[in-house]
Amino acid sequence: MRIRDIASKKTVAIAELGAPVLALAFGPRESAIVLVDAGAPDPLKEKVAESQPTLQILSTDLTSRVRRQLQPNAHDVVWSEATQSAIVLAGGSNDLHASLEIFSDRPMGIATATPELIELPTYTSPRHLAVSDDGSRVAVTFATKHRANLLIFDLPARRTVSSLLAGGTPSGVAIDAEATAVVACSPDSGEIARVTGNKSQSVKLVPNSSAWPPEMVVAGANGAKAYSAGGLDVPEADFETGTIAREAGLLPTEHHESSSLVLSPDGKTLYVTFKDRNGVGVVDVPSMQWLREIELH
Numbered sequence: 557m558r559i560r561d562i563a564s565k566k567t568v569a570i571a572e573l574g575a576p577v578l579a580l581a582f583g584p585r586e587s588a589i590v591l592v593d594a595g596a597p598d599p600l601k602e603k604v605a606e607s608q609p610t611l612q613i614l615s616t617d618l619t620s621r622v623r624r625q626l627q628p629n630a631h632d633v634v635w636s637e638a639t640q641s642a643i644v645l646a647g648g649s650n651d652l653h654a655s656l657e658i659f660s661d662r663p664m665g666i667a668t669a670t671p672e673l674i675e676l677p678t679y680t681s682p683r684h685l686a687v688s689d690d691g692s693r694v695a696v697t698f699a700t701k702h703r704a705n706l707l708i709f710d711l712p713a714r715r716t717v718s719s720l721l722a723g724g725t726p727s728g729v730a731i732d733a734e735a736t737a738v739v740a741c742s743p744d745s746g747e748i749a750r751v752t753g754n755k756s757q758s759v760k761l762v763p764n765s766s767a768w769p770p771e772m773v774v775a776g777a778n779g780a781k782a783y784s785a786g787g788l789d790v791p792e793a794d795f796e797t798g799t800i801a802r803e804a805g806l807l808p809t810e811h812h813e814s815s816s817l818v819l820s821p822d823g824k825t826l827y828v829t830f831k832d833r834n835g836v837g838v839v840d841v842p843s844m845q846w847l848r849e850i851e852l853h
Contacts, residue, residue: 557590558852559618560836565850571618578609581635581642584661588614589642591633599623611644611659613667622667627657632684638691639711642666645685645696654682656694656709676707677716683727684772688735693717695738697726706740706751723747723758728772728784728816733823737779739793741770741786748773748782748793759793759800767791767803774819774826776841783841785814785828792844802844806830806837 557577559569575596583589590612598604609630614621627646634643640661647654654676659666676682680698687694694709704719705726724745731738738751748770749758761768761784771786781801782793788811794801806814806828814837817828825847828837836850 557588557614557618559588559616560850560852562850567852569616569618571614571621573612575606578630579632579634581633583613583635583642583666584640586616588616588618589633589635589666590614591630591644611642624659624667624671627655627673629681630657631682634685634687636687636691636711638689643685643687643694644671645682647681651681652679654678654680654696654698656685656696674709674714676709677719678704678707680705684729686729686731686738687711688731689733690735693731693735693738695729695731695740697722697729697740699725701725701742701744706738706749708738708751718751718754720751720756722749722751722756728770730773730775730782732775732777732779734778737775739773739775739779739782741773741782741784743769743771743786746770748784748791750775750779750782750793750795752779757795757798759795759798761787761791761800766805767800772816774817776819777823783817783819783826785817788813790814790817790826790828790839790844804839804844805846806839807833807849808846 576593578591580590611624629647629651632645642659644657656674658672683697696707698705706720706722708718724742726740729740746761747758766789767787770784790804792802812830812833815831826839834852838847
């Protein structure tokens with residue numbers, strides 16, 4: 557794991573976690589909250605590896621960490637600034653009983669907090685989750701196309717708001733900054749869908765195009781647009797016109813599939829990671845043009 561300073565273009569911290577990272581987020585007081593896959597060394601038992609993913613809370617400089625045990629088959633983690641809590645999505649012992657495990661930073665910190673477990677009404681393996689900026693909504697995708705595969709959860713009320721059937725088998729999910737729209741993408745069908753209230757609409761990528769398949773997604777301002785990663789290029793889904801309005805070409809002189817992406821708080825810059833390249837691509841959203849690569853060597 558690395559922490560990179562965008563302004564100075566320098567790596568400010570690096571840590572070896574012993575197993576692949578499934579998901580990460582910045583947490584309270586600039587800590588790093590990392591979901592580490594099974595296989596990480598057990599700090600209490602020499603030559604023993606963790607049999608399940610663990611949640612690790614690392615200091616700002618990544619030199620110290622606290623490890624938390626989780627529900628089996630954890631898939632994703634997000635940090636909610638509004639609720640001051642880390643939220644872990646897990647599938648349970650058979651990966652079919654999805655739950656949200658909430659680690660609150662109040663009052664003693666997430667490293668020692670007693671987690672709250674919320675079971676979700678489904679019998680399907682979960683994929684990813686997203687939380688709104690105001691902490692009012694959590695959206696979860698599930699690995700099925702035959703029944704409800706997109707769940708919207710009211711976090712303060714601790715209840716399900718909507719359980720929907722999105723096209724294909726959704727993977728990535730995001731909520732716009734105003735918490736008015738949920739977007740999700742399905743790699744198998746090539747759909748990028750938006751849900752606003754009781755209305756749903758989708759935009760489809762051209763099969764086997766340079767932007768195919770959409771595996772992870774972020775929402776633009778007001779949820780009017782969405783951007784996905786997974787292909788060689790990043791498409792812009794425009795829900796007002798119902799089309800893929802533009803595409804940003806990545807790595808103009810090379811061809812590497814993207815793996816994930818995040819949108820800057822001002823909505824002007826996309827940062828894109830790659831499946832087989834140690835770097836982060838930078839895309840200017842207003843022009844949908846490639847700017848540069850941040851190398852991580």
